[in-house]
Amino acid sequence: MAYTAPTPDQFRARYSAFAALDNVAIQVWLDEGETETASWADDTRARAVMAYAAHRLAEGGQGTGNIAAGVTSFKSGTFSATITDAAASRTGYDATVYGREYLELMRRNFGGPRLAWTPPARA
Secondary structure: OOOOOOOHHHHHHHOHHHOOOOHHHHHHHHHHHHHHOOOOOHHHHHHHHHHHHHHHHHHOOOOOOOOOOOEEEEEOOOOEEEEOHHHHOOOHHHHOHHHHHHHHHHHHHOOOOOOOOOOOOOO
């Protein structure tokens, strides 16, 4: 099956936290995701493009969502939040659930190193 680039509507259907964003904001990151995944296999590429876009949007504070995973306490009055050390130490793609989904898809596409070896001839 040939690859078809995801649309903003498909993105919103997959990630409802970004339902209120306009097409332009979503398309910018979908386009960048297309570049990032240009060498990927077609069967997982659309999901990876959308996960990449969602991660970048979430990094920028876009979208709506629940309290982040790892929050152990939350106050509203003069704002106070406490998060676990594990959540605080997450960076890069590990910082969002969407980034972790992207990494999982990347691992499926590009497994570990592959080695080719010819054993020595026995005398």
